[in-house]
Amino acid sequence: MYSTEEQPIKLADTDYPIHKLLQKRWSPRAFSExxxxxxLLNQLFEAARWAPSSYNEQPWRFIIARxxxxxxxxxxxxxxxxxxxxWAMDAPVLVLALTKTTFDLDGRDNPHAEHDLGQAIAHLTFEATRHNLYVHQMAGILPQRARELYxxxxxxxxxxxxxxxxKDDPESLNDKLKKQETSPRIRKDLDEIxxxxxxxx
Known part of the structure; x- marks a missing residue:
């Protein structure tokens, strides 16, 4: 097994030069405990706190479990x-991210809340990357269960x-996930987006 300091870095193979943190950012599934x-954890959420948002509403909320x-x-x-x-239960920290769906300003629906939450998590992710921490975001959640539990x-x-x-050794994963963990990173070409x-x- 690798130590956390020895883990190979899976850099993005970019067509144009970008900042090293952006190049290094990746979503592994093999996590060390x-x-x-x-x-340091508070530092990550401090980065999220300073993300931009519509009317500076900061509509992001986080439930953290260590x-x-x-x-x-x-x-x-x-x-x-x-x-x-x-796979995610190997990670030392799990976070549920929520949006506040209405503006504090006047109670109207906030159609930009999800966009702003994404910016906050991006800020957190790049701060994490700076400290050799990795963030893997998951859409596969049970929102109604979250509502009931909390x-x-x-x-x-x-x-x-x-x-x-x-990050931990990909050998800790099953064969299917190990293959995904070690396969090349790919993105659409710029002319597609x-x-x-x-x-x-």
Missing amino acids: KAIDSK KEDQEAYEKLASVMNEFNQS EISEDYKPMTMFAIGY IYDGKWDQ
Whole structure:
């Protein structure tokens, strides 16, 4: 097994030069159980706190569970689907991300809340990457179970979960996940996502 410091880095093979943190950011499934220092964890959420948002509403909320608090951790883990439970429960920290669906300003629906939550998690992710921590975001959650377990009101929407931790040896995964973990990273070409002054879809 590798130590957390010896893990090979799976850099993005970019067509144009980008910042090393962006190149290094990746979503592994092989996580070490090594605990994350509380001050460092707070640093990640401080980065999220300073993300931009519509009207500076900051409509993101996070429920955090650390593995050392087994009861809280297992409660939050039960909000993930079975597939995500099969690998994410090695990570030392799990997080449920929610949006506040209305503006504090005037009570109107906030149609930008999900976009703003994404920006906050991106800020957190890049701060994590700076400290050799990795973040894997998960869409596979059970929102209604989250509502029931945590008594979440209709003003808030459970959106996604993510695991935070240090990378571990892919050998810790089953064969299918190990193959995904070690396969090359790919992205659409720029000309598939950029439309220069026109729209032809």
